Amino acid sequence: MKRAALLIGLDNASQFPPLKAAVSGAKSVGEWLAAEGYQTTLLTDENGGAVAVHDVKAALKSIVEKGDTEKLVVYFAGHGLLNGLSELWLLSDAAHDIDQVIDVSRNVEAARTCGVKSVVIISDACRLLPGTVSQSRTSGAMIFPAMNDYSVDVEVDRFFATRPGMAALEISSGQGAGSSDRERYVGIFTEALRDIHIDPDATLIGPVTIEGKASVGVLSRKLKSLLPHVVDGRAQDKSLSLRQQPQLVLECGDDGYVARPTTSKGGIARKSASQLYRHTASLSLNRSILNDFSIPVPLRDEASFRDFRDRARPPFALLGKTVGATIIGKPVASAFSPDVEVGVVKSGRITQLRVRDDIVSIISVVARFEDGTGAVIGIVPKHHTTVMVEPFGISNVLFEFAAQDWDGKLGLVLDYGAMASEIATAANFGMFPESREDAQAFASSSAHFNNPTLTLYAVMGLVEVGLRSKISSLTDKMAWSKSSALFDLCLHLGSWSVDAGPFCPLLSQTWAFLENDMKNLPDNIVEAGRYRQASLWTTFTAEGMDLIERAREAGELQWQQS
Template structure:
C-alpha cells in the first residue's frame, strides 16, 4: 500500500486563545507516519505555524493536488489540529489569517465531497479541533475553502473516513500536563489517537496477514469506537468533567481498509515501529490544574465558547414506534422531551384552501410569495393560509417576530408544519390536508412517521443522523405510506445517505423521482445531492423549491457539487443563522423578499 500524509497544525488564529499543542501535535503525527514506515518522508507534508510561519488553504490544496497528480497513492491521511467552528452545521478549520480573512479556512464537508471523487481509493480526515457554533458577525462570515481538486478523476466515489475530536457544537481540549514544564500542554484527542496508532491499545487491533506476512491491523471503525469511549474516561479521570465537554465523533464509510499496520502479538515477522511515543499525562488531582485550553472561538464579549454542559447519561437506543421497517438509532443526545415535542401533532390539520402553514415555537409577523396568495390568520399556533398556487408548488417567505425568516415550500393539498426549539428551526414537515382524499392513507401511518421525523430532527440537530446500508434500505421503506413519500423525511434521509456515502445518487434519485410523481415538483436539496443542478442555477420554471438549500448543511456542499447560486441571492449564505433548517437574519429576509417581488425565484 502506497500512502501519503498531510499534517496541519495551527496554534495562532486571529485573536483566539493561543494553543500550545496543535503544531506540535501535527509534528508528532508526522513522526508516527514516517517513523513506522507507514508514509515515505517525501510523501509526508508538515504544515504548521511554528516559528512564526503561516498556514493557508492554498498550501493544503497544493500539497493535495501534488499527491493526486503524482504517480498515485492508495491512501491519503489529512490531519488538522487547531481552532474550528461549525458554520451552517458544517465544520470549518480556521487557519493563520482567520477570522479576519474570511477565506483563510477549510470547508471540511465540501472537501470531503471532492475527496470522494479525486481518484484516491481511501482518504482519512482527522480533526483535533472544536466544532462550536461561530459567535458574532466576524466568525459567521468565514467562508471555508475546498482543499481537494475539483477534477472528478473518478466516476465513482471512494471511501472518506472522518474522525472528529468532539461532537457538533462541542469543544476539543488541550490540558496542562503536570509532568511537563509550566508552559506545556497536551491535546487529549491526539494523544489517545497516537496511543492507538502505536499499538498501545491491543484490544482494537485485528490479527491478519498481507503480502508482507502476519500482522495486526488498526481499522478506522474500531479506532473510532475506542476514542469515543476513552476520551470521556480520561476527562473524568482527571477531574475535568465540569470544565471539559468532549466526546469524539466519526463518520466511517470503509470497512476493509486499515489505518495502521503493527507487528503480530509475538513480535515476529516485522520490526517494531520506531518513533517518538506520544506525550503521556498523569491524572491531575481535582482543583490543582489550571483551566483547560479549548479549541473554540471567542464570543462577542471575549469569553471562550465552552459549549453545552456535559451529559453523562448512558447511550439510549431509541425504538421507533409503529413500524419495523425503519432503523433504530442510538445516541446519548436524543432527549425524550425533545422527541415528544417534535413528534406531537399540533395546530389545524386542514385549511379551507387545502394548503397552508402552521408554526409552533415562533410568531409569524409577515408572509410573502411570488407564486401564491398568502394570508396570515389569527390564533395560536401561528397560521398562514395559502391560495391560488401558480403551479404544483411555490415558496413562501415567513418573517418572524424577531426579524428572522425562513423560505418555506408549500405544496398543493398539503399543510406545511414548522417547529422551533430555543430559537432554532428544528423541523419542517408536510402532511396531506385532512380535507383531501390522500389523508386517510396518511392517517394510518401518521404516528410512526411523526415519531421517525422527531428522531431524525433531533439527531440532525446534534449532527448524528447516520446509518449503515441495511438501515438505509429500511429507512427508504419506512418513510413511505401506500405509494406516497413523506417529503420531510426524504430530506433527512437524503443527507444521511449522502454523508454515509450510501449510494446517494441512486437512493436519493429514487426518492426525488417518487416525490416528483407525487407532487409534480421536488426540493432543492434532493436535486442538488443527485447532481441534477451541476453547472446551473434553479429557475422558476424548474419546479424545484425553494432555489436554495432547505437544510443548513446543504450550503457547505453547493460549491463542491457545482451548483450556481441565483444572482438575486448572491451572498445569502452569510445571512444563515445557527439552525438545522435554513433560517435567515433580517439582511437575508430583505434579499429574499426583493427576489420574490421581481418573481425571479419560485
C-alpha cells in the same frame, strides 16, 4: 501504491484565543504516521509562522496529482466552527479574511473525485456554533484539486474530536515545570487516538491490506464505539464537569484503518472493548414500521436527546387542516409568496400561513421572524408544512397530508411526526448518519412512505456518506415527487422540473453543492446563503433576509434552472 498524510497544526488564528496543543498535536501525529510508513507533509504556525488556504491546496495537489496514493490522511488541529452542517477549519488569518477558512463538508464531496481509494479526515477542533454575525456568514474554501476521477469509489472517513456544538479540549499532560507551556498540554482526542493504537485490545485488531501486502490494523469500525468513551473518560478524569465525545462518520468497510497496532515496553492497562460498549443504549424508532432501524445514544445524552426530540415534534393538536404552513417557536413579523396570495394568522409563538387548497406545484413562502431572522418555506400540494423553530434556527420541518386528504392516513401522519423528530434530533446531535449502513438502512426503511420530510432526511443521509447515486431509486417510489419536486431533490438528481420549488435549498447541507451543480441561481440568493444560522434547515440571519428582499425587488425569486 503509497500512503500519505497532510498534518495541519495552528495554535493561533488571528483574534481567537491561542491554543496550546495544536502544533504539538500535528507534529505528534506526523511522527506517528511517518513511523507507520506514511509520507508526511507538515504545515504549522510554529515560531510565528502562518498557514493560508493556498498552502494547504498546494500540499494536497502535490500528493493527489501523483496518482500513486492508496490512503490519504488529512489531520487538522486548531480552531473550528460548525455553521449549519458545514464543518469549518479556521486558518491563520481567518478572523480578517473569510476566505481563509476550510469547509470540511464541501471538501468531503471534492475528495470523492481525487482518485485516492481511502481518505481519512481527522479533526481535533471545536465544533462550536458561530459567535458573531461575520462568523455565521463564513463559507469555506475548497482545498482538494479538481481531479474529476470517477473511476475510483472513494471512501471518506471522518474522525471528529467532539460532537456538534461542543468544544475539543486541551489538558495538561502532567509534565514537569521545566517543560515549555505548550509541551505541557495535549489535545485529549489526539492523545487518545494515538494511545489506543498502543497495546490495543485484541478485539480492535483485524486483517488489512497495506500497500498490496497482508497486514493487521486497528479497525476504524471497532473504534467507532470505543473511542468516544475513552476520550470522555479522560475528560472526566481531569474534571467531572468536562465532557468530550468524538464522532466517527465512516464509509469504509470492515477493513478500514488509520494505523497498525504498536507495542509499548511496559504495556498500557486498558478496559476491554466489551466493558466499554455497555455504556451505549439505543433509542429506537417504531420498529414495526422502520424494520429495526435505531439510533444509538450514549446514556448520559438520553435526557437532552429526548428533550430536543419532544421540542422538534409538532403537537398533534396543531397538525394542519388545510394546505398551508404552521410556524411554531418564533413569532412571525411578515410573510409573502412570489407565487400566490398568503394569509397570515398570528397567535403568540404560533403563526398560520394560509394559501389556496388547489395549488398544483410546490410554492415558496418567505417568512421573517420578529427577531429579523427568517426562512423560505416550501408548501407541497395536498400537504401542510409545520416548521419547528429554535433560537438557533429551524430544527425540524414536517410535511404531512392536509386534513382533507387524510382518508384513513391518520396513523401515518402520527408516525411521520415521530420519525421525523427522531431523525431531526439525531442529525442535530451529530448522530445521524454515522456510516453508510446508517444512511442506507433509513433510506430503505422509509422508502415505502409517501412523505416529503422522510424523503429529504433519507436524501440528507445518503448525501452525507457519498451515496448520491442511490437517491434516484429512492425518489422513484415517491408519488408526490412525480408532478413536482423540492429544490434539494432536483439538485441532487440533476433533473429540474418547471414546477420545482421553493426557490432555494431547504436543508443547510444542500448549499454546499450549489457552486458545482448550479450556475444560474441569482446572485442575491447565493449571497443570502452565506448569511445562515447554524441549523439543520436553512434559516437566514437578518442580513440574509435583507438579501432575499433584495432578490424579490429584482424579480429573482421566480428564476428557473435551465
